Amino acid sequence: MKSYHHGNLKQELIDCACKLCERDGYTKLSIRSLAKESGVSQTAPYRHFETKETLYASVATEGFKKLSKACHIDADKKITKKDLVKIGCNYIEFGLKNANTYDLMFGTAVGNFAEYPELLESANSTYENMRLSFSKLASDSDEVIAFKCITLWSMVHGLVGILRKVQVVGDDFEEGFGPISTASVIATNLEDHLDKVLTGLIQN
Amino acid sequence: MKSYHHGNLKQELIDCACKLCERDGYTKLSIRSLAKESGVSQTAPYRHFETKETLYASVATEGFKKLSKACHIDADKKITKKDLVKIGCNYIEFGLKNANTYDLMFGTAVGNFAEYPELLESANSTYENMRLSFSKLASDSDEVIAFKCITLWSMVHGLVGILRKVQVVGDDFEEGFGPISTASVIATNLEDHLDKVLTGLIQN
DNA sequence: GCTATCATGTTTACACTGCTAACATTAAAT
DNA sequence: ATTTAATGTTAGCAGTGTAAACATGATAGC
Incomplete structure (x- = not known):
């Protein structure tokens, strides 16, 4: 069973973003797809990254x-x-x-x-x-x-x-x-x- | 009065795109805004540029x-x-x-x-x-x-x-x-x- | 000149995007 | 134990690229 809180979302998002960014290029990277990949709602990443640019900065x-x-x-x-x-x-x-x-x-x-x-x-x-x-x-x-x-x-x-x-x-x-x-x-x-x-x- | 056909749309789009691209960066450039700028419908540019990348290529x-x-x-x-x-x-x-x-x-x-x-x-x-x-x-x-x-x-x-x-x-x-x-x-x-x-x- | 054709325009629609606001849950601090 | 703050969800807005179906009018052949 899945808990409401992910526990390690920020790092998982960064790792996933690094992978997808290198695979497809950063233009193909979307916050929504990233959220889906981590099995979390569309807007959850915004608790860890103010904007998309912040995510880019992490990568x-x-x-x-x-x-x-x-x-x-x-x-x-x-x-x-x-x-x-x-x-x-x-x-x-x-x-x-x-x-x-x-x-x-x-x-x-x-x-x-x-x-x-x-x-x-x-x-x-x-x-x-x-x-x-x-x-x-x-x-x-x-x-x-x-x-x-x-x-x-x-x-x-x-x-x-x-x-x-x-x-x-x-x-x-x-x-x-x-x-x-x-x-x-x-x-x-x-x-x-x-x-x-x-x-x-x-x-x- | 405005004629149905623009007459010189392709070149006008390219010129406008060059200007906007240099002013705001190509990521801020949208086909729709470009069309609006030229006083033409959203999808008119597609008669001259197959995709957005084609427009980029022209610029x-x-x-x-x-x-x-x-x-x-x-x-x-x-x-x-x-x-x-x-x-x-x-x-x-x-x-x-x-x-x-x-x-x-x-x-x-x-x-x-x-x-x-x-x-x-x-x-x-x-x-x-x-x-x-x-x-x-x-x-x-x-x-x-x-x-x-x-x-x-x-x-x-x-x-x-x-x-x-x-x-x-x-x-x-x-x-x-x-x-x-x-x-x-x-x-x-x-x-x-x-x-x-x-x-x-x-x-x- | 009349008509068929085709380039070029419009309308409508779909799936996707970044992002905000309001609300729900739970971990942590008092 | 209760409050609070962190972290999650849902709903929704405005904007995007692009495809499909339709409208208009310039042009070429008769």
């Missing part, structure tokens, strides 16, 4: 936690350029393998991160991780470190976006534009590529 | 045409690294000044470009423009040119995305994450920055 928060983990480097050992390349590769892999969640994290679905403290915290933490790695690579000023950090982030963020839009040639798949083999860019050149860009950036 | 097509124009370099004169930096800066300026349209062009609102020939054509044309510029910079193989092209595109695309999310410090505005002054990155360093990255990329 995005989970996303940043996962991204942060994927890009984490053991803090003790010395950081090398190779480590940063690895971070970049891991970032891109995350973005491509969790494309729908990534959209939610970096799109406009959640307007202002500052309105969602947990989201802001998890996003900042991801940034702080990368910043720390750069700070352990060379003794630069805070501005230079931030600059390098934004540059690497932009590079990998851009690659995630473009690689998803670029047309695949010599494959069943055809979508987007630009007659280049995504496979060849990713598999063959990605690491070299990041290395090259980073070399130009940190010049040593 | 995105216009966007790519504008982006292509913004990144165009006179084909006759010799291309230098400086020209490519300029292209990159213009690209970023477009992305930041037309942020909502840019979302539509590079987000997931339009799933498969191949389903919309005009969109595919305009996107490919934008790519082809940039490719041509690179081909006039050095005599590289097609693969190398494509590789460089994707790299620059990724870089500027990434910057558009990240600069929009990064938190502005020392300003009224606060949104996103990362304690860095967007203003300083953009205004002070953007050109230098692109130059540095391009130097690492084309190594000459």
Whole structure:
């Protein structure tokens, strides 16, 4: 028999939302379907999420936690350029393998991160991780470190976006534009590529 | 007196959609409100756009045409690294000044470009423009040119995305994450920055 | 000029959405 | 034990994308 109170609804909704969001994209996610999935009335989720955007923010928060983990480097050992390349590769892999969640994290679905403290915290933490790695690579000023950090982030963020839009040639798949083999860019050149860009950036 | 047939509905809908999309973001755009705006019945737009995605595709097509124009370099004169930096800066300026349209062009609102020939054509044309510029910079193989092209595109695309999310410090505005002054990155360093990255990329 | 055709418009309707207000139940605090 | 606050339900509003059936009028062939 089912009790009137669910007991763990908020977490279940978040988990379910993460799953559905990644499977179908956040636009296909509805509060009502989510409620139905959890065997609860249409409006029950509103006891835990003020608006749909609040739910989005929760999913995005989970996303940043996962991204942060994927890009984490053991803090003790010395950081090398190779480590940063690895971070970049891991970032891109995350973005491509969790494309729908990534959209939610970096799109406009959640307007202002500052309105969602947990989201802001998890996003900042991801940034702080990368910043720390750069700070352990060379003794630069805070501005230079931030600059390098934004540059690497932009590079990998851009690659995630473009690689998803670029047309695949010599494959069943055809979508987007630009007659280049995504496979060849990713598999063959990605690491070299990041290395090259980073070399130009940190010049040593 | 108003005639039964509008006469120029399709173009008017597209123009109106472009305007509203850029003003409020494509998620706020509804076919019904668009129809009302043009003084026509709710379902009239369906005579010109099979689905809402088809309308999105039209708006995105216009966007790519504008982006292509913004990144165009006179084909006759010799291309230098400086020209490519300029292209990159213009690209970023477009992305930041037309942020909502840019979302539509590079987000997931339009799933498969191949389903919309005009969109595919305009996107490919934008790519082809940039490719041509690179081909006039050095005599590289097609693969190398494509590789460089994707790299620059990724870089500027990434910057558009990240600069929009990064938190502005020392300003009224606060949104996103990362304690860095967007203003300083953009205004002070953007050109230098692109130059540095391009130097690492084309190594000459 | 007359008529058939077809592009383009309207009306109506359905299923779905986010969200609010009023009410019900039960866990937790006094 | 009683009050209170958290968490659930029901009913309903306004808005959405889209399909089906029908209306109008521009145009092409006779």
